Amino acid sequence: MQEKIIVTGGCGYIGSHTVITLINHNYEVVILDDLSNSNVQILDRIEKITGVRPHFEQVDLKSSEATQAVFKTHKDAKAVIHFAAHKAVAESIQNPLMYYQNNLFSLINTLKAQQDNGINHLIFSSSATVYGNPSTMPITEDAPTQRSFSPYGNTKKIAEEILEDFTNSQSEISVISLRYFNPIGAHESGQIGEFPTGIPNNLMPYITQxxxxxxxxxxxxxxxYPTKDGTPIRDYIHVVDLADAHLKALQRLLDPSSTQPLEVFNLGTGKGYSVLEMIKAFEAVSGSPLNYEITERRPGDVPEMFASTALAKQVLNWEATRGLQEMIQSSWTWEQNLRNEL
Known part of the structure; x- marks a missing residue:
């Protein structure tokens, strides 16, 4: 019998790729999504890729009543993977209350509904922004978390503190928090990828658009910035590698011999690339020059961030396998397919 997994925000960028990985490994997936920054048509694309249409519930997790109702319907689920969150740094600076309300209420309501319905495992979608502006590279999991430069990042830091307090108070609950660095790329089918609404906040869709x-x-x-070419350096990771890490984390949570209440893992490649290096790499892959302009710094950006991934390799038996060229090529293929459809 298939084990049922609830995936909140499963129509989003990372969520949809993870849903595909779960289906391909014979899990039954229930997607909960309010479609505020995603499209229900992603279900068609998931079905086209996997041959399976996941069960879908449109629900606003900010509502405790709606969250309780949907969890009661699916209380036979074994675990929750919680992606549902707003994620744009600049937008969070302009509208902090929206971010605190959405990102924290949805987590709290999810945890309460899990607790009330006996679903004891959670994977939390966290972020390297919890490290603030770290003083040493590469960043290890025991580096101190700091007050983030953005409300978005701060919601992730507060969320991890909520999870720490929650797991300390509940002996049955186990949580793995995955701190992503910079996800890019798209599924090899070219059928799904990153599709932001409005002007992209992330570099790769801005490049491809x-x-x-x-x-x-x-x-x-x-x-x-105090970097090799003056532009910020980030650790870019292929979204399918990221999805694979969620599968490994899920397998660890569902293993009866795993008894840690809360574990934290960095997900990156351990290599940093500057913005200008990313532009040059894209130009090499696509064969065409990119029109760009240097402008003022953006609030909330830090000079350099790249991960130590040793812990994920040791404990989860996971490491990123897809290189920068594959990340960029898949992003560009997805963008071209998307423009042909529109």
Missing amino acids: TAAGVREKLMVFGND
């Missing part, structure tokens, strides 16, 4: 003619030019936010 510029190359596709959707955006006039790419804005590079600052070239006066």
Whole structure:
């Protein structure tokens, strides 16, 4: 019998890729999503790729009543993977209350509904932003978390503190928090990928939309950082590698011999690339020059972040296997397919 897994935010970018990985490993998936930053048509794409249409419930997890009702319906689920959150740094600075309300209420309501319905395992979608502006590289999991430069990042830090308090108070509950670095790329089918609404906040869709003619030019936010070429350095990880890590984390949680109440893992490649290096790499892959302009720094950006991934390799038996060229090529293929459809 298939084990049922609830995936909140499963129509989103990372969520949808993880749903595909779960289905391909014979899990029954229930997606909960309010569709505020995603599209229900993603279900068609998941079905086209896997041959299975996941069960879908449109629900606003900010509502405790709605969350309780849907969890009661699916109380036979073995675990929850919680992606549902707003995630744009700049937007969170402009509208902090929306971020605190959405990201924290949805987590609290999910945890309460799990507790009330006997679903004892959670994987939390966290972020490297919990490290603030770290003083040493690469970043290990025992680096101190800091007050983030953005309300978005701060919601992830507060969420991890909530999870720590919650697991300390509940002997039955076990949680794995996965701190992502910078997910890019798309599924090898070219059928799903990152599809932000409005002007992208993340670098790769901004690059591919510029190359596709959707955006006039790419804005590079600052070239006066203390890095090798003055532009910020980030650790980019293929979204399918990220999805594989969620599968490994789920298998660990469901293993009866695993008894840790709360574990935290970095998910990255351990390599950092600057914005200008990413632009040059894209130009090499696509064979065409990219129109970009250097502009002022953006609030909330830190100079450099890349992960130590030793712990995930040791404990989860996971490491990223897809290189930068594959990440960029899959992103570009997805963008081209998308523009042909629209």
